[in-house]
Amino acid sequence: MMDKIELGTPEGTTENIDKIAELFPQVVTEVENADGKLARAVDFDALRDLLGDVAEGQRERYQFTWPGKREAKAEARCPIYKTMIPEPGKSKDWDTTENLYIEGDNLDALKILKETYAGKVKLIYIDPPYNTGHDFIYDDDFAKTRGEYDAESGDFDEEGGRLVANTEGNGRFHSDWCSMIYPRLLLARDLLTxxxxxxxxxxxxxxxxxxxxxxxxxxxxxxxxxxxVRRGIKNVQAQFDDIAALSQGHEYILLYSRNATNRFHKLSLAHDGKPGKWDTFWRGTDRPSMRYELFGETPHSGQWRWEKGRAYTAVSNYSTFLKDAAGSMSLDEYYLDNLAATNEKMNFVRKNEDGTVQYYVPPSTGKLLSDNWMDLTLSGNETDTFDTEKSVAIIQRIVEWLAPPNSIVLDFFSGSGTTAHAVIEANKNDNGQRRFIMVQLPENCGDNPSAIKHGYKTLCDLGEDRINRAGAKIAADIDKGNEQLELGAEPKLYPDLGFRVLRIDSSNFKDFYLTPGEISQESLFDFADNVKEGRSDLDLLFEVLPKLGIPYSAKIEERVLADKKVFFVDGDKLAACFDANVGSDTIEEMAKAKPWYAVIRDSSMADDATHANYEELFRTYSPDTVPQVI
Structure with missing residues (x-):
């Protein structure tokens, strides 16, 4: 039986059972499902025996819940039959960029991205809709008909998905918001490294x-x-009068790690150009008597501090410095040089005339960030369109702090595209190769005067244009700097200023997931060509990529083999042909290229002989290739 690519995203419950089976294989059993077929399930009695006392039923316990939480969890597990449709015409540097801009509901996007990007995203920043009583939030109840939707207030996306005005008069004011954010965060966790x-x-x-x-x-x-983080003046002034409350001058950024053992490094001092200072750690204790002066030099930024409770054991280190290194380097430099060489903290100590013992504290090479970022204003105005857009400076600080130069940054409430802008700026500063993935629902800009002025119909229009303009400005700045280079200096290179636009849509393939009783003789002819009208070969390729774990940013090359177009993706990772009437000669040439995977449409093969020879040709010319059909 030839391997056939399964469409749709994985079912979350199956994945969870797999995880339990890895830890406790003895609790996994088989039960008969609604279709009368055997399916894997967890024996909770067996699991209870392993875990001992459990919290269940009406037993009192600490928990956080709300009406709709059960459905929100189920929504995260539910598979979808959707795909990413490539939009080369809306993209910038389509052939070379590794950045992605995704138009569509972020719940769908996260489910699709999970197939390829699980465990690969280093940093996620999101600015979800605030539950202010005036903002629109996503509604994930897709079971309602369009007629039922029309009877309720709200705006709609292109597929009829509802954006609901979550007013404070709504009895589910907090519950609706919690049900919106919960499944998205469940999926986001799986994407993090x-x-x-x-x-x-x-x-x-x-x-x-x-x-x-x-x-x-x-x-x-x-x-x-x-x-x-400090709120912008417009945000503060926009608050409704409330004599019972104070004006709120700040908002919050919650920081969570994927792993409890994560430790964050200090923010590089190159971030703001300020020199290292010992009092980054002992703020407010600097006194002239505590600084040291060596051989008449200007006091160094390091200092001697009184030793408490430690034996005086390492005078030789300081003496060695005085004897061997004083003529060539400062004590700061000597300390740091030895620190790098020994990979351990040097114990420089000295004994004073009064018998007290001190040890040396070197200058800091970085800053330990505090939780007070009131030096930065939350709101930005780079697009001059919405008062609620975030400041590039805030997100750039986050990116430079927590995203190494070769990592992926995700924002699935990307709004005006500030996170993408910040990633490009960070790459410009440190020559990094960070990649961004932005996700934004194509919300209507409505009657916003600035949006109308610039011709933006949706937030995606605004975001894509903003990233383009930010990239153009950065390129111009780099060009200007390169014009002033000293003789022999290397010119600065552009960071990745492009992005591939992908649009979430229904699967490219007709709905053939039918029960046997629903299949008619007429419908069998429809499935002879199972691709929907208007879908391109490139569309089909992008539905295949996540099934094989190939990123959407992978390089794509088109070749002609025996008069048929064949896509080669990520070098020799994948060879795919979706042309009609594909013969054995094309398949043989694909096999000779020795790709990891080969994919062809089941209905594309020219005849029965080609179909029969498909796997045999790969066994002959490239036995390591995995041939599949779709």
Whole structure:
């Protein structure tokens, strides 16, 4: 039986059973499902025997819940039959960029991305819709008909998905918001690397609930901090008058790690150009008597501090410095040089005339960030369109701090595209190769005057244009700097300024997931060519990529083999042909290229002989290739 690519995203329950089976294989059993077929299931009695006392039923226990939580969990596990449709015409540098801009519901996007990007995203930053009583939030109840939708307030996306005005008069004011964010965070967790981090902007309305949700999903031990950020003046002034409350001048950024053992490095001092200072760690204790002066030099940034409770054992280290290194380097340099050489903390100590013992504290090479970021304003105005867009400076600080130069940064509420802008800026600063993945629902900009002025119909139009303009400015800045280079200096290279636009849509293939009783003789003829009208070969290729774990940013080359177009993806990772009437001669040439995977449409083969020879040709010319059909 020839391997056939399964369409749709994986069913979350099956994945969870797999994880339990890895830990406790003895609790996995088989039961008869609704179709009368045997299916794997967890024997909870057996699991209870392994775990001992459990919290279940009406037993009192600490928990965070709300109406709709069960459905929100189920929504995260539910498979979908959707795909990413490539949009080369809306993209920039399609052939070379490794950045992605995805138009569509982020719940769908996260489910599709999980197939390829699980465990590969180093940093996630999101700025979800705040539950202010005026903003629109996503509605994940797709079971309702369009007629039922029309009877309710709200806007719609292209597929009839509803954006609901979650007013404070709504009895489910908090519940609706929690049900919206919960499944998205469940899926987001699976995308993070083992040492990855997620940061979430939020205001006072839902910060308590968001903390509770994140504690449950990521683990309370993975909470690292709640950062305070100053609100912009427009945001403060826009607050409704309330004589019972004070004006709120700040908002929050919650920081969680994927793993409780994660430790964050210090922010590089190159970030703001300020020199290292010892009092980064002992702030407010600097006194002239505590600084040292060596051989008449200007006091160094390091200092001697009084030793408490430690024996005076290492005078020789300091004496060795005075004897061997004083003429060629400062004590700061000597300390750091030895630190690098021994990979351990040197114990420089000295004994004073009064018998007290001191040890040397070198200058800091970095800053330990605090949870007070009031030096930065939350709101930016780079697009001059919306007052609520985030500041590039804030997200750039996050990116440079937590995303190494060769990592993936995801924002699945990308709004005006600030995170993409920040990633490009960070790459410009440190010559990094970070890649971004932005996801945004194509929300209508409505009657916003600035949006109308610039011709933006949706937030995706705004975001894509903003990234283009940010890239153009960065390129111009680099060009200007290169014009002023000293003789022999290397010119600065552009970071990746492009992005591939992908649009979420239904599967490219007709719905053939039917029960036997639903199949008619007429419908069998429809499935002879199972591709929907208007879908291109490139569309089909992008539905195949996640099934084989190939990233959407992979390089794509078109070749003609025996008069048929064949896509070669990521070098020799995949050879795929979707042309009609493909003969054995084309398949033989594909096999001779020795790809890891080969894919062809089942209905594309020219005749029965070609179909019969498909796998045999690969066994002959490339036995390591995995040939499949779709």
């Amino acid at each position: 083992s040492d990855g981090s997620i940061l979430l902007s939020i205001d006072a309305n839902e910060v308590k609930n968001l903390r509770a949700i994140c504690d449950e999903i990521f683990g309370a031990q993975c909470f690292k901090n709640c950062i305070a």
